[in-house]
Amino acid sequence: MSEKLIRERNKLLLSVILFLILLIVEKTGILPFLPEHSLWYLPLYLIPYFLSGLSVVKECFLGIKNRRPFDEALLMTVATLGAFLSGEFAEAVAVMVFYQMGELFQSYAVGKSRKSIKELMDIVPELAHIEREDGTVDTVDPDEVEVGDMLLVKPGERVPVDGIVRQGESMVNTAALTGESVPREVFPGEKIISGCINGEGMLRVEALKAFEDSTVSKILELVEEASEKKSKAENFITKFARIYTPIVVYSALALAVLPSLGLFLGTKIGLVSPAFFAAHPPLTWLYRACTFLVVSCPCALVISVPLSFFGGIGAASREGVLVKGSNYLELVSKLKVVVSDKTGTLTKGNFAVQEIEPWEGISKEELLRTAAMAENGSTHPIGLSILSAYKKWMEDSSKANASPEDVVVENDPMKHSSGKESNTLPFPENTENRSGAGLISIVEGRKILVGKAKLLEEEGISVPQQEKGAATICLVAKDGQYLGRILIADEVKESSKEAVSKMKQQGIENVVMLTGDSTPVAEAVGRELCLDSVYGELLPAQKVEKVEEILSSLSGEGEKRSGYLAFIGDGINDAPVLSRADVGIAMGAMGSDAAIEAADVVIMDDDLSRIPTLIAIGKKTMRIAMQNIVFALAVKFLVLILSAVGLANMWAAVFGDVGVTVICIINAMRLMQNPKSI
Incomplete structure (x- = not known):
């Protein structure tokens, strides 16, 4: 609980104690110098009233000043002042005290539901250590990191920007980013994302992105945008409250004035007996109007429905799923x-070369090398798998003069990015990517095609009919000659x-x-x-x-x-x-x-099992929101009718407002439980 909430709680607690003391004194008459129903109680009751409700009264007058009067502050202020005018001092204070208790409970609930989202704000790294070429280390703000900088990430520190590990091994905690509690091992060649916490080992990380483009910045942007996009249920409540509040204010005003005026005129023309008018004086109708105002406050809807959705977004974020609204x-x-x-x-997108099938007169070595030359420098998974297979062949051939036959290599996009291939493979002078078809590269003046049959046919190269298998087939051609195909599979x-x-x-x-x-x-x-x-x-x-x-x-x-x-x-x-x-x-x-x-939704750890959990969270959020809407409206309309005909007093109105609000908030807080139990 924040310091502000603690102060509000203490003030409210003091108000409750003073209110209860005054209520006991008034009802028991233990202080004889204060006669029953005496106006002497008014200044005494005003102490707990303003102690608990001064902020509400200020908000009411501020709304009137800014020409936005129709809100809960106006309803509470008018209702309690009306109760004071009716002589119901205890009920006036009770309304304000219990209303503020509901507000305090709401603030606590909102704070708790936002906790999982606020935790994301803690993932922002505070500093970055840049290792310069002369060996010195500068400690700077993450905003100052540039692509290519070599960063030192000490044990216990957060990774400042997205990068690639160049030296060191460690376990990194990605729980705040992905929802995965098990630390992940990183080693040279592994990508590492900003915001995760380094374990025990020192890491040297080459920056791949600036801070503003890194994962942690993107997450914070998503969190900030999430509250701006409301559901239809939330929009309904906003529009409902905007129309509903002035209607009930004018209805309460009519209830306070029109019956008394009608009965008074009725006595003048003989339609109503003076005894009936005396039994229903203007103060009675004023009291009913105040009761009507208290119960009509839309707090339960205005608070609990958005809280339900906010709790749902928070539950999803704990599972490593960011929902943008x-x-x-x-x-x-x-x-x-x-x-x-x-x-x-x-x-997995983790392609590996399964088979190398050269055409007549072409060796497997020539086919693989030609494809690797075209893909040299590529970041596409298929290209990386071909480069990885070629690298593996080079390593094997240097040891045992091995051929690339039956080469099957797990693809690691980072393991061949150090530039070793460039010692034996020339880089393409020009590269053209044909979307959905393949790649055309010019290497040492030779035109190499790697891709689908469609690409080769567009370039006028005939492709022999071959059996299709359950693998990605990369056809290779050079200078108009078909060389063969490489079969690549994905797990x-x-x-x-x-x-x-x-x-x-x-x-x-x-x-x-x-x-x-x-x-x-x-x-x-x-x-x-x-x-x-x-x-x-x-x-x-x-x-x-x-x-x-x-x-x-x-x-x-x-x-x-x-x-x-x-x-x-x-x-x-x-x-x-x-x-x-x-x-x-x-x-x-x-x-x-x-x-x-x-x-609209981002799964931070690429685990598809997060999606069924997200659907379950969404369904539970909607169920809770609809339960709150139906329950709040049903109770409010019932108490509204009873208060209008004099069958409900202000204590019932307090339950219809604060009681319903607290019940709806408790219902909404069910979303804060472990999402896996949903």
Whole structure:
């Protein structure tokens, strides 16, 4: 609890003690010099009233001054002043004290629900140690780090920017970023993201990004933006309160004036007996109007519904999932179709060369070397796998004069980035990427093509008909001559099959995969994961068209659709589809900046099992929000009617306002439990 909340709590506690003492004194009459119902009690009751409610009264008059009078402060101030005028001093103080108790409870609940999100603010590194060429070390602000700087990360410090480990081994804690409690081992060649905490070893890290472009900065931007995007339920409550508050104020005014005026005029013309008028004096109607105002306060709705969504976003963040707004949390709860990319999403994106199949008269060495020359310097997973295989062959051949036959190498994008290949492989003088087709490189004046049959055919190179397998096939040609093909396979993530199964348990009717990879490869992955539909050999524009087609198949239009569609992707080419889907979900650890920017939800550790948990959190958030709306409105309208006809006093009104608010807040706080139990 913050110091401010502690001060407010202590003030309120003192108010409650004084109020109870005065109530006992008044009801028991133990102080004979203060007669029962005497105005002497008024100044005494004003002490706990202003001690607890001075801030509310100030807020009321400030709202009137700024021409925004219709809020809870006005309702509470007018209601309590009316109770004082009616002679109900104890009830006036009780209303203010219990209202402030509800506000204090709300502040505590909001603070608790925001705790998991606020923890993200602590991931910001405070400093960075830059090692200069002369061996000196400068300690600077992370904003001053430039790409290429060599950073020293000491044990216990946070990594200031995204980078690559050049020296040292350690365990790093990524819990605040990914929700994963188990530390991850890093070693030379491994990428490391900003904000994670270094363990026991000293690390030398080369900066790959400036601080403003690093993971930690992107996360903070997402957190700041999340509160700005409201769900339909929250927007409904905001609009409801804006219309509802002035209506109840004028209704209370009418209740205070019109019955008394009507009865008075009735006595003058003989329609109402003076005895009936005397039994229902103006102060009675004023008291009923004040009761009406107290119970009409929309606190329960204004507080508990946004708190429910905020708690849902906080629960998701503890699971390593960043939701950019409560509107997306609402859409997640209504998903019926999940469409996913393949590489890096359902699969590891960890390509490895499986087979090398040269054409007649071409050696495996020449085929692999030619492909590696074209891909030298590439950052594409397929290119990296070819370079990794060539590096492995070089190492083996230097030891035992081995050939590249049956080379199978686990792809490590960082292990061949040190420049060793450049000692034997020339870099391309010019490179052209053909989206969805392949790569054309000019190396030492020779034109090399690596890609699909479509690419070679466009360049006028005939491709022999060969059997297609469940692997990515890279065809290679040089100077118009077909050299052969390299078969590359990608591993399915361990979590993918379980994630697909759990998504269906959460009500997802169709799980679809879209990929630019070959159809046989796509179908093999689809069978392994039990997907409902698989579409292969798609260009980025065709992925958008396919998503449009699936969206049109969902019944209804606009907000009246029976279900919504989410797309999961990680690459730059996925950005258009992420933007078009109802909910775009990006992989934060391996995903491109463009994909993360276009997405509505970011999974920080690339674990697909986070998605079923997110859907469960979204559904529970919606259930709790709707429970609070229905319960609050039902109780309020009931007490409103009873107070208007004089069957409910101000104590009932206090329950209808503060009591309902506290119950709704407690209900909303259920989202703060362990998300895995949802």
